[in-house]
Amino acid sequence: MQYMLMIDEMNQLMDRDSHTYDHSVRVSSLAKVMALGLNLNERQTNHLVTGCFLHDIGKLRIPIEILNKTSSLTPNEWNLMKLHPGVGTELLHEYQYLDKEIIEIVHFHHERWDGEGYPNGLSGRDIPEFARICAIIDAFDCMVSNRPYRKGLSVGEATKQLLTNAGQQFDENYVRIFIKLFNL
Numbered sequence: 001m002q003y004m005l006m007i008d009e010m011n012q013l014m015d016r017d018s019h020t021y022d023h024s025v026r027v028s029s030l031a032k033v034m035a036l037g038l039n040l041n042e043r044q045t046n047h048l049v050t051g052c053f054l055h056d057i058g059k060l061r062i063p064i065e066i067l068n069k070t071s072s073l074t075p076n077e078w079n080l081m082k083l084h085p086g087v088g089t090e091l092l093h094e095y096q097y098l099d100k101e102i103i104e105i106v107h108f109h110h111e112r113w114d115g116e117g118y119p120n121g122l123s124g125r126d127i128p129e130f131a132r133i134c135a136i137i138d139a140f141d142c143m144v145s146n147r148p149y150r151k152g153l154s155v156g157e158a159t160k161q162l163l164t165n166a167g168q169q170f171d172e173n174y175v176r177i178f179i180k181l182f183n184l
């Protein structure tokens with residue numbers, strides 16, 4: 001039911017920014033495997049998968065020129081881009097039935113374990129657990145995806161990046177579980 005409420009927004013995202021839409025589908029599919037591996041119950045699985053599907057919904061309100069830019073973002077453009085977790089959170093607050101755990105994934109998926117992320121600079125276990133998991137899957141999918149302006153990393157290289165950044169950017173415990181579950 002919660003999933004169905006979001007169909008309109010995600011359809012808009014598909015029309016406007018198909019790259020982000022496809023990425024969201026892949027991240028939620030990987031989240032489903034994580035949920036199974038973590039033995040989450042049905043309700044928790046629904047929260048993790050739905051939150052991962054919606055994590056970048058705030059990009060609906062970010063100028064398309066910025067989303068499609070193939071060169072580096074200017075500091076101003078980067079500041080706008082960094083608004084997407086907060087914008088997505090506001091957008092989802094209109095849906096009274098959505099669980100807090102889902103909205104937290106959208107809000108905090110760019111926080112970093114070391115506190116250097118955004119929007120709130122949360123660190124360690126202060127970052128909601130499912131947002132920490134989403135951050136790992138999100139980063140992995142971004143790294144291995146081809147873009148018009150760059151070729152994606154190999155799975156091996158992306159795995160190495162996850163391990164290098166475990167304990168700094170990512171929750172090391174979930175990096176290890178992710179790597180084990182997917183036999184990386």
Ligand SMILES: [Fe+2]
Pocket residue numbers: 055056084109110
């Ligand atoms: Fe994002």
